[in-house]
Amino acid sequence: MTTIDPSLYLNNQTTSRTPSNNLGKEEFLKILMTQLQNQDPLSPMDDKAFISQMATFSQLEQTMNMANSIDALVQSQLMSPVIQYSHMIGKDVSYEAYDQETGEKLGVKTGSVVAVSQKEGWAILELDNGEEIYADAVLKISSDEESERPGKVSE
Structure with missing residues (x-):
């Protein structure tokens, strides 16, 4: 003869519930269904x-x-990397330049960011000198106003 597991008896089930001030979609639907099930058939709910x-x-x-x-x-x-780096448009950036063929360092170059694009999830800064660099390759950021201040020696 098979026996029933005593943990499945109703009196062994937890009956505590945590009240909430929020009425969600599921709770609203339960209340509506309960109202429909318990309405008087001779006097149905007002349409x-x-x-x-x-x-x-x-x-x-x-x-x-x-x-x-x-x-x-x-x-x-x-x-979006484009949104994250869009504030750099119009800024001057310094970066380490490399020869495309040999990979040799060419020194630090500076260019002004004219656009930001995305390639394979990485932010690409398009510069006014025609070069494109990854945003994480930037060594220094400066604004146009900073480079045009009187008394400042430009490079």
């Missing part, structure tokens, strides 16, 4: 009240969907 509750439920669901979409948009914007 205007029912329609109002359904409209509220629909509005709640749309608001939750919109909030999720905005969160996804914000996260994608924060992760």
